[in-house]
Amino acid sequence: MKAEPDREAAREPAIEFQNAGYRLPNGRALLENVGIKVRRGETLVLLGRSGAGKTTALKLINRLLDPSDGEVLVEGKSTRTWDAISLRRHIGYVIQDIGLFPHLTVERNVSLVPRLEQWPVERTRARTDELLRLMGLEPDTFSKRYPHQLSGGQRQRVGIARALAVDPPILLMDEPFGSLDPLTTGELHKEFQQLQRRLQKAIVIVTHDVGESLLLATRIALLDAGKLTGIYTPKEFLVAQEPVAAAYVANFRMYEEAERKNEVH
Amino acid sequence: MKFIDFFIRHQREIVQATVEHIWLVGMAMLIAVAIGVPLGIIASRHPWLSKPILGGANIAETIPSLALFGFLLPVPWLGDRADRLVITALTLYALLPIIRNTTAGIAGVDSAVREAARGMGMTENQILFQVELPLSAPTILAGVRVATVLTIGIATIAAAVGAGGLGEFIFRGLAMVNDQLILAGAIPAAALALLADFGLSLLERRLRPARS
Numbered sequence: 339m340k341a342e343p344d345r346e347a348a349r350e351p352a353i354e355f356q357n358a359g360y361r362l363p364n365g366r367a368l369l370e371n372v373g374i375k376v377r378r379g380e381t382l383v384l385l386g387r388s389g390a391g392k393t394t395a396l397k398l399i400n401r402l403l404d405p406s407d408g409e410v411l412v413e414g415k416s417t418r419t420w421d422a423i424s425l426r427r428h429i430g431y432v433i434q435d436i437g438l439f440p441h442l443t444v445e446r447n448v449s450l451v452p453r454l455e456q457w458p459v460e461r462t463r464a465r466t467d468e469l470l471r472l473m474g475l476e477p478d479t480f481s482k483r484y485p486h487q488l489s490g491g492q493r494q495r496v497g498i499a500r501a502l503a504v505d506p507p508i509l510l511m512d513e514p515f516g517s518l519d520p521l522t523t524g525e526l527h528k529e530f531q532q533l534q535r536r537l538q539k540a541i542v543i544v545t546h547d548v549g550e551s552l553l554l555a556t557r558i559a560l561l562d563a564g565k566l567t568g569i570y571t572p573k574e575f576l577v578a579q580e581p582v583a584a585a586y587v588a589n590f591r592m593y594e595e596a597e598r599k600n601e602v603h
Numbered sequence: 604m605k606f607i608d609f610f611i612r613h614q615r616e617i618v619q620a621t622v623e624h625i626w627l628v629g630m631a632m633l634i635a636v637a638i639g640v641p642l643g644i645i646a647s648r649h650p651w652l653s654k655p656i657l658g659g660a661n662i663a664e665t666i667p668s669l670a671l672f673g674f675l676l677p678v679p680w681l682g683d684r685a686d687r688l689v690i691t692a693l694t695l696y697a698l699l700p701i702i703r704n705t706t707a708g709i710a711g712v713d714s715a716v717r718e719a720a721r722g723m724g725m726t727e728n729q730i731l732f733q734v735e736l737p738l739s740a741p742t743i744l745a746g747v748r749v750a751t752v753l754t755i756g757i758a759t760i761a762a763a764v765g766a767g768g769l770g771e772f773i774f775r776g777l778a779m780v781n782d783q784l785i786l787a788g789a790i791p792a793a794a795l796a797l798l799a800d801f802g803l804s805l806l807e808r809r810l811r812p813a814r815s
Binding site: 400402422423424425426427428431433434437438439440441450451454500501510 | 715716724725726
């Protein structure tokens, strides 16, 4: 009985930007004429410099901002017609600097949305434990801790667990692996890939890291000064002729070169 | 030790005056918190209102206390009873630190936390009551502490309009040039202020989320 609508949902894009733009009240455009589709099971990376409009694009999806032009559709419905609160509870959100609530324990942080949705206590607890285990955090050890008692990587895991709490079909991540040491980042990248294979969500990640984009993305949407300069698969991206993409790749290659040069033969 | 004898002899009067004093300050603080915290929230929600709100509280703060009692005296219902009048005046004095700390506390909430709350689908009220107020509680309480200490001092002037309290001894002592009488009012008032300061700072520390 459940299979039918699921298959349908898989066919229709979970998120669709239709010529969407966002302008500040003073008229300055932060994002112009963007068209992107994201399906379930897909990880779209929004790549670009600071100020390119990546975070703005992300905020248009969960209606932290309303588009000034065009539309953003979530599950086929314009965000304007969604109730902002129910839209946001339908979408997991992991932000830069994590934004864990410092006055709540790990358990209360993770169970926040289920509690807002008034899940029964038992179900909430079971779900919280399940998510913490999923993220490699033993509930007995971590449930009662406060965010300041965690390492950066652990905090990030809690942030992801929290975003997954009510099993939303869509996950938005704003530089989720920034400000972590490279080893922790690598570990989380690996876990993220396994997670996405299992959960098959429509995921949008904002980053300025090319390596991260190539590793995690199904497709890479490159933003430059508020404009979409192209959408590429990782393979296409590496050979792209478009100047901005080529510049990113050239820069990325520089590090690869350094690695090759120092290799021991 | 004439002074201690004096204290013991007038024990009942001193205790009664202290109770009156606590009542005046306590009532004023309850009302001031009930008004000041919501005003602080309004000021932080609507920046254009924050100037008039803080400005108004600022003006109240600058009126000399004796003059304020005088201004309130002819006000119909307020002027009928001395304690009403004093509690109103003390409330006005207590408002500024409470309003100011409420807005400061809310403004001090990490914007990443607020944005996470919005992004997770919390309503404005849920953000206020479950995130912003708990996180600013220590700052608000610090304002309450300042206001309490302030009003304990000002409340000694309440005796000038016949509202009782520890100021009674001070005024009598001044009139009779009697140091012991003055101290009988001043020492308990100072002790009260210290006690309130200490108690509220303990509470404040417990509310402050531990950060490494």
